[in-house]
Amino acid sequence: MKITILGSGGGEGFPAAFCSCDHCNMVRRAGGKSLRTLSQTLINDDLMIDLxxxxxxxxxxxxxxxxxIADFLITHTxxxxxxxxxxxxxxxxxxxxMKYPNINVYGSSDVRFVFDKxxxxxxxxxxxxxxxxxxxxxxxxxxxAVGKYSVTALPAKHAPKLVALNYVIKENGKVLVYFHDTGFPEQEILDFIKKNFGRVDCVMMDATMGTANTPDTANHMCFDQDKxxxxxxxxxxxxxxxTVLVVNHFTHNNAETxxxxxxxxxxxxxxxxxxxMVIEI
Ligand SMILES: [Zn+2]
Ligand SMILES: [Zn+2]
Ligand SMILES: [Zn+2]
Structure with missing residues (x-):
């Protein structure tokens, strides 16, 4: 499975468009890998996570x-x-x-609601x-079954007013666990992964809170929680x-270059x- 991270920034992007904080100015000067667009990941060349x-x-x-691309997974709205x-x-x-004049967009009930509204x-x-x-x-x-993949949705600990999901994506015996966006996963979620998937090949972890000291009840994770x-x-x-362990979804408030x-x-x-960034598992 080839995993391409198209965007690795948090909600506002990094630098944030309207922001002149030290971190945003720092990454504007640094350029390169420090410049981050909004969250999106491509699996092989035929399954997209988020839009x-x-x-x-x-x-x-x-x-x-x-x-x-025929299939799109939405984590949350x-x-x-x-x-x-x-x-x-x-x-x-x-x-x-278009190769696919009909597409499938998978997500919680929020996706239909927001699309229609x-x-x-x-x-x-x-x-x-x-x-x-x-x-x-x-x-x-x-x-x-989503195309050639088996996709399992997990409850994310994220926006209380939304139904946010994380995903486990399996193809050819390889397994990716996609923890975006979420706080520290509950034990029952980890137990579910262990029971149903055993050892996995890649885990992508939310790192929005970066250097902040974040409680496990929060809706995002910090670097210490990732570790x-x-x-x-x-x-x-x-x-x-x-197992390839990746941290992703960085923001200007809690991360630097x-x-x-x-x-x-x-x-x-x-x-x-x-x-x-490309990850092969
Ligand atoms: Zn986000
Ligand atoms: Zn900033
Ligand atoms: Zn979010």
């Missing part, structure tokens, strides 16, 4: 033709993960000769486009020395993500 407003830029920068307006460009004169605000979606976007509800602990989760996963046998984040995780076996 942020930066999707169009990811398509340009990384040469990804979204018309070649925060605007840095789900830009409903993007889907209004799926068809008519906005998109020609935004469409309503703009006077509705053209029926040709609406009929080509098949929104499919998936519930926590449910497993679905603790990595140890716990190894103790439980979910991860071992061959990419080099500095690498220093913080040096010696832990945990790799900080950056835009364009």
């Amino acid at each position: 942020p407003p930066d999707s169009a830029w990811h398509s340009v920068r990384f040469g990804v033709n979204f018309g070649d 925060h605007s840095d993960h789900f830009d409903t307006y993007l889907l209004r460009h799926h068809g008519m004169w906005y998109a020609h000769n 935004v469409a309503e605000a703009y006077g509705g979606v053209n029926s040709a486009i609406a009929e080509s976007v098949h929104i499919k509800e998936i519930s926590a602990y449910e497993t679905r 603790r989760l990595a140890v716990l996963l190894c103790e439980m046998g979910i991860a071992d020395e061959k 990419h080099d500095r984040i690498e220093e913080i995780f040096a010696g832990t076996g945990i790799i900080p993500a950056y835009d364009g």
Whole structure:
């Protein structure tokens, strides 16, 4: 399984568009891996996780033709993960000769709700486009065949007013656990992963709270929690020395340059993500 991180920033992007804090100015000067767009990950070349407003830029920068993709997973409907307006460009004169004129968009019940509400605000979606976007509800602990993948949804500890999901994606015996966005996972979730998947090949962990000291009740994770989760996963046998452990979704309030984040995780076996990073498992 090839995993390409198209965007590794938190909600506001990093630097945040309107922000002149020390960290944003620092990464503007540093450039390169320190510049982070909104959260999106491509699995092989045919399964996309999330549709942020930066999707169009990811398509340009990384040469990804979204018309070649049939299946999309949405973690939750925060605007840095789900830009409903993007889907209004799926068809008519906005998109020609798509490999997949019909697409499946999987997520919680929020996805249908937000898609319809935004469409309503703009006077509705053209029926040709609406009929080509098949929104499919998936519930926590449910497993679905999605293309050639087996996808299991997990409950995320994230936005209390939304139904946010994390995912386990399995293909050819390889397993990716995608913890975005979430606070420190509850033991029952880790037990579920252990019972149903055993050892996994890659775990992508939320790192939004960075250097802040964050309680386990929070809706995002900090660096110390990422390190603790990595140890716990190894103790439980979910991860071992061959499991690729990645931290991702960095924000200006709690992180500095990419080099500095690498220093913080040096010696832990945990790799900080950056835009364009490719992981092969
Ligand atoms: Zn987010
Ligand atoms: Zn800032
Ligand atoms: Zn979120």
